[in-house]
Amino acid sequence: xxxxxxxPSRVICKSGTSVKIECRSLDFQxxxxxxxxxxxxxxxxxxxxxxxxxxxTYEQGxxxxxxxxxxxxxxxxxxxxxxxxxxxxSFYICSAFSSGGPDTGxxxxxxxxxxxxx
Amino acid sequence: xxxxxxxxxxxxxxxxxxxxxRCNYSYGATPYLFWYVQSPGQGLQLLLKYFSGDTLxxxxxxxxxxxxxxxxSFNLRKPSVHWSDAAEYFCAVGAGGxxxxxxxxxxxxxxxxxx
Numbered sequence: 001x002x003x004x005x006x007x008p009s010r011v012i013c014k015s016g017t018s019v020k021i022e023c024r025s026l027d028f029q030x031x032x033x034x035x036x037x038x039x040x041x042x043x044x045x046x047x048x049x050x051x052x053x054x055x056x057t058y059e060q061g062x063x064x065x066x067x068x069x070x071x072x073x074x075x076x077x078x079x080x081x082x083x084x085x086x087x088x089x090s091f092y093i094c095s096a097f098s099s100g101g102p103d104t105g106x107x108x109x110x111x112x113x114x115x116x117x118x
Numbered sequence: 119x120x121x122x123x124x125x126x127x128x129x130x131x132x133x134x135x136x137x138x139x140r141c142n143y144s145y146g147a148t149p150y151l152f153w154y155v156q157s158p159g160q161g162l163q164l165l166l167k168y169f170s171g172d173t174l175x176x177x178x179x180x181x182x183x184x185x186x187x188x189x190x191s192f193n194l195r196k197p198s199v200h201w202s203d204a205a206e207y208f209c210a211v212g213a214g215g216x217x218x219x220x221x222x223x224x225x226x227x228x229x230x231x232x233x
Binding site for chain 1: 159161164208220221222223226227
């Protein structure tokens with residue numbers, strides 16, 4: 001089946017630095033991707049919708065200047081956590097909506113990226 | 119606003135026993151319903167989904183779910199649980215059209231399987 005890859009899977013950074021997380025659709029094109037955040041022992045919360053070639057759409061309460069999303073190609077969306085602080089530590093998961101090929105219309109999730117801010 | 123409730127935070131069953139995980143949703147229109155499974159530190163794997171048609175949906179790994187509109191429920195079932203089914207299970211609701219993919223998840227149910 002279709003694969004969505006996230007990189008890095010784990011990252012540790014110092015407070016105040018910025019961290020970039022990549023979400024790639026490996027064998028299909030995705031004009032739309034989604035970024036979720038999952039706190040320990042909690043559910044996933046949708047942060048934003050990433051649209052190829054246009055600005056991301058953020059959910060209410062999500063700081064767009066804090067969580068920068070770029071969807072520069074049909075297979076790659078990036079989430080940059082700017083000036084990270086310990087409260088940004090979380091598990092970030094992306095999903096990609098297949099817009100072509102045999103899996104058109106299906107939704108696939110990445111493996112997640114665990115961010116720890118010291 | 120849409121919401122999903124999974125009343126059971128943690129369920130323990132014996133291997134070979136039957137399983138039912140509860141999910142109740144709140145949604146103004148016809149919902150798109152999903153069940154996902156997550157192993158520790160991993161992403162989500164789709165077990166099954168319901169959009170329309172037959173209200174009993176078959177999924178992977180022997181799972182099934184039944185959509186009951188009158189009860190706003192979409193419970194997940196498996197007749198005989200295997201030790202490898204131990205994981206966390208999430209029920210999710212979404213919309214169709216241009217909002218497809220914007221999912222609201224329940225709190226999750228952790229399944230423990232005893233040998």
